[in-house]
Amino acid sequence: MDSKLPVRHCTSRSLDNIAAVSESVAQSPGTSIRHRSQQLDIPRSTMQRIFTKDLHLLVYKIQLTQELKPTDHVQHREFVNWVLENQKVDGNFSKKIIFSDEAHFQLDGCVNTQNCRIWGAENPRVIHGKLLHVQRATVWCGFWAGRVIGPYFFKNEARNSVTVNGVHYRNMITEFL
Numbered sequence: 731m732d733s734k735l736p737v738r739h740c741t742s743r744s745l746d747n748i749a750a751v752s753e754s755v756a757q758s759p760g761t762s763i764r765h766r767s768q769q770l771d772i773p774r775s776t777m778q779r780i781f782t783k784d785l786h787l788l789v790y791k792i793q794l795t796q797e798l799k800p801t802d803h804v805q806h807r808e809f810v811n812w813v814l815e816n817q818k819v820d821g822n823f824s825k826k827i828i829f830s831d832e833a834h835f836q837l838d839g840c841v842n843t844q845n846c847r848i849w850g851a852e853n854p855r856v857i858h859g860k861l862l863h864v865q866r867a868t869v870w871c872g873f874w875a876g877r878v879i880g881p882y883f884f885k886n887e888a889r890n891s892v893t894v895n896g897v898h899y900r901n902m903i904t905e906f907l
Contacts, residue, residue: 742776743784751780755787759848760856787849792856828879828907830872832894837865867891870902882906 750770754761763781767774781787816823848854868891871880882902886892 742772743780747772747776748780748784751777752785755781755785755849759850759854781849785851787851790848790850790853790856792848825875828872828874830870830879832868832870832884835867835869837867865891868894870894872907879907 747770751766751772754766754770761769763774763777766772767777770777772780813824813827820826848856868884869880870882870884871878873879884892884894884898884902892898
């Protein structure tokens, strides 16, 4: 028997589904493919194809940046020149510098931008607002000559997180560093 197999037509990438996905993206561009797939009852693989092949959308990741001020360049150059001058006097000078920083970890479940994507034809330049005065932990860490110093958690006598100020920073230096 020489019968042909029936041709399977793709119904998932129909014009109706493409329109539904397009409208869904317009209303909520930050929804993940997985959630959108569940909401619209369209397979994830089909959703991905609609995004890229039919709607020609790209995925964008939210990026956090720190504003550079006009005086920053001058200060950076002054620091480099200071290090180079002292390096001429003492060949081990650069190994005696401690680089350190503090990081604030919010305890309110703030958005992890690593997992946040926005679909669109152009970069939407999204700004993510957040609450002021959320509870957080502040951690200090430093390094010098290949050695890590820390971490140090800024806490008061009751073991609660505190804001870093001159007194707390001085206590960290004299008691920990």
